[in-house]
Amino acid sequence: DADVTQTPRNRITKTGKRIMLECSQTKGHDRMYWYRQDPGLGLRLIYYSFDVKDINKGEISDGYSVSRQAQAKFSLSLESAIPNQTALYFCATSGLKQGVGVQETQYFGPGTRLLVL
Amino acid sequence: AQSVTQPDIHITVSEGASLELRCNYSYGATPYLFWYVQSPGQGLQLLLKYFSGDTLVQGIKGFEAEFKRSQSSFNLRKPSVHWSDAAEYFCAVVGSGGYNKLIFGAGTRLAVHP
Numbered sequence: 001d002a003d004v005t006q007t008p009r010n011r012i013t014k015t016g017k018r019i020m021l022e023c024s025q026t027k028g029h030d031r032m033y034w035y036r037q038d039p040g041l042g043l044r045l046i047y048y049s050f051d052v053k054d055i056n057k058g059e060i061s062d063g064y065s066v067s068r069q070a071q072a073k074f075s076l077s078l079e080s081a082i083p084n085q086t087a088l089y090f091c092a093t094s095g096l097k098q099g100v101g102v103q104e105t106q107y108f109g110p111g112t113r114l115l116v117l
Numbered sequence: 118a119q120s121v122t123q124p125d126i127h128i129t130v131s132e133g134a135s136l137e138l139r140c141n142y143s144y145g146a147t148p149y150l151f152w153y154v155q156s157p158g159q160g161l162q163l164l165l166k167y168f169s170g171d172t173l174v175q176g177i178k179g180f181e182a183e184f185k186r187s188q189s190s191f192n193l194r195k196p197s198v199h200w201s202d203a204a205e206y207f208c209a210v211v212g213s214g215g216y217n218k219l220i221f222g223a224g225t226r227l228a229v230h231p
Contacts, residue, residue, distance in 0.1 A: 004160075033219075040126070040223055040224075041223060042121075042207060042221035042222055042223045042224050043161075043207070043221040044221075045218055045219070048218065058218065059218075090160060090161065092161075104149045104168075104211045104219070105151070105163065105166060106219055107163065108153070108160045108161040108162075109160055110159065110160040111159075111160050
């Protein structure tokens with residue numbers, strides 16, 4: 001089984017709709033992240049969470065919100081989707097507070113491809 | 118501010134040829150450096166990482182990378198490319214200490230000719 005899973009894998013929605021992307025992990029990591037990928041721009045950080053009670057905005061958080069329901073679950077919501085939110089979304093985790101570089105090494109889910117019409 | 122530059126957007130090589138993908142970073146303190154690969158329709162897989170010590174690091178799938186502090190570079194290499202290496206490759210940097218964010222380059226798309 002995959003360590004980091006994302007649902008759905010593909011989603012088509014209409015402008016103005018609210019949607020939620022979900023991420024679950026079985027790695028036991030305390031840190032979780034949401035990124036979006038656009039062609040030619042690499043990955044950009046939307047939100048990150050260092051534990052259940054700690055949530056932080058990334059570089060492109062406008063139009064998005066997140067919820068850390070448990071250590072293993074981190075959801076991304078688009079309250080009112082717009083076409084320029086069409087992208088590939090990745091969840092990532094990193095973790096335990098031991099060892100050199102452990103916290104910095106991120107492991108990615110398979111991605112959710114979102115199309116907003 | 119931290120940044121990562123991958124100067125080559127697309128690279129095409131013949132199967133069996135050697136490969137070098139360039140990565141330059143900007144970071145004032147000790148960087149932690151990563152290379153990830155994204156195969157078509159897949160997520161990102163960690164190829165290798167550099168934290169400290171030996172500046173030549175070995176990764177999975179026969180890849181290696183060399184950290185050169187004087188050139189602020191972390192180039193990825195493979196001596197003989199296989200058709201299955203066709204993918205997009207991302208270089209990333211983060212500051213040590215665990216409190217900084219991972220910054221990605223824009224990626225290099227590799228095509229492999231038979």
